[in-house]
Amino acid sequence: MNSMASSFYVPDHLHASAPAECRGQARDSVRLMVLDRRTGAAYHDHFKQLGDYLLPGDLLVLNNSRTIPSVLKAQYMDEEIEVRLSRQVSNTDWEALLVNKNLQIGTSLTFPEETAAIIKKAGSEPPLVTLSFSKSGPELFELFYRYGEPIRYEYVKEPWPLESFQTVYGSVPGSVEMASAGRAITWKMLQQLKKKGIQSAFLQLHAGLTYYGDDRWPTPIFHPEQTTIPKQTAQLIHDTKRNGGRIIAVGTTVVRSLETAVDEYGIVEPFSGVTNLYINDGYRLQVVDGLLTGFHEPEASHLDMLKAFMNPDHLLSAYNEAISEHYLWHEFGDMNLILPLEKER
Structure with missing residues (x-):
């Protein structure tokens, strides 16, 4: 601190x-x-x-x-998980934070438009993980823009x-x-x-x-x-x-x-x-x-x-x-x- x-x-x-x-x-x-x-x-x-x-x-x-609108909603089994992107690693891979959720490497998450992302490995530091998406490049960015929202912390009350x-x-x-x-x-x-x-x-x-x-x-x-x-x-x-x-x-x-x-x-x-x-x-x-x-x-x-x-x-x-x-x-x-x-x- x-x-x-x-x-x-x-x-x-x-x-x-x-x-x-x-x-x-x-x-x-x-x-x-x-x-x-x-x-x-x-x-x-x-x-x-x-x-x-x-x-x-x-x-x-x-x-x-x-x-970019970096807050996404993913499905894991019957549960909705908030995913916050942190850093692009490659055309398909992003470091991300799974809010209030710990999942094992190899777990698959489901996003809109039949897009999947596998937890490939740990991120650069805990609690980040590396997600490998089934879409890449501009197509993946389009998904973020269609379904994502900007990050806002607790002091921002409205979804600007x-x-x-x-x-x-x-x-x-x-x-x-x-x-x-x-x-x-x-x-x-x-x-x-x-x-x-x-x-x-x-x-x-x-x-x-x-x-x-x-x-x-x-x-x-x-x-x-x-x-x-x-x-x-x-x-x-x-x-x-x-x-x-x-x-x-x-x-x-x-x-x-x-x-x-x-x-x-x-x-x-x-x-x-x-x-x-x-x-x-x-x-x-x-x-x-x-x-x-x-x-x-x-x-x-x-x-x-x-x-x-x-x-x-x-x-x-x-x-x-x-x-x-x-x-x-x-x-x-x-x-x-x-x-x-x-x-x-």
């Missing part, structure tokens, strides 16, 4: 249960807490003012993985449509949970930033399950996720660094991807593969200068990563301040920007 877990408590009323646009607001109307990496100073603003904290020559790197769990720029299906740090970003904002001299670049990291239920979380030191960094993005990062600009990661997934692909000289190379990188306060960031992210629950390993950006005591103080200022948590909540500020505000 995260060492900050017992150090702050998020009251129930701060768990955002609905998207901003379903609360009568625009996506980019959420709030923004800005933290200075160096001093820990906190500034309170609105997300629409993000550009006020960025400089010409900075580069925003975004994860354009698109959320899949579109609510997407960023506007998500284009490559594969995440079972939304890469939510960019949810408040609009195309209009990206165009406004571009006019100011702030570029954008994209990569993909397909986010896996972040919670297994029954107070179980993924082991942060072995949590494989598929990532791809295109050549164009690697080149933009290199050019930005060379010209003195800052690399601002939109989401912890982007940090993980970029820091995985950096070589011994600090250069990000084009990359496609699985990352198991675990970043905590003992890790020295080689590529990323700033991070735009949401607010993370006490047990989340994402908090370990945030400690690589700033002093853990400053981070804890800021989180307690965010609670006292009534910031909203989770994928539909408010945003947090952590970066070295260039001047006193």
Whole structure:
């Protein structure tokens, strides 16, 4: 469990249960807490003012993985079982969580349209298993889209449509949970930033399950996720660094991807593969200068990563301040920007 877990408590009323646009607001109307990496100073603003904290020559790197409807219902004998996909392993195989059910390897599950899946082996860690489906590729994805639903945890009360769990720029299906740090970003904002001299670049990291239920979380030191960094993005990062600009990661997934692909000289190379990188306060960031992210629950390993950006005591103080200022948590909540500020505000 995260060492900050017992150090702050998020009251129930701060768990955002609905998207901003379903609360009568625009996506980019959420709030923004800005933290200075160096001093820990906190500034309170609105997300629409993000550009006020960025400089010409900075580069925003975004994860354009698109959320898939990853909660499925399967039949086992006379019983219905909830299956939560976690990670694609091949054209036919997926790691998955069988909610509240332990079944033996070799057991067959039945899905709609006469689709079967056999429990092939254990997953990368308990309680995940590897399912081998009788359909593959696009045909299997079509099954997910026809019969699946997006994952929603207990603080999300309503079955919001899949579109609510997407960023506007998500284009490559594969995440079972939304890469939510960019949810408040609009195309209009990206165009406004571009006019100011702030570029954008994209990569993909397909986010896996972040919670297994029954107070179980993924082991942060072995949590494989598929990532791809295109050549164009690697080149933009290199050019930005060379010209003195800052690399601002939109989401912890982007940090993980970029820091995985950096070589011994600090250069990000084009990359496609699985990352198991675990970043905590003992890790020295080689590529990323700033991070735009949401607010993370006490047990989340994402908090370990945030400690690589700033002093853990400053981070804890800021989180307690965010609670006292009534910031909203989770994928539909408010945003947090952590970066070295260039001047006193």
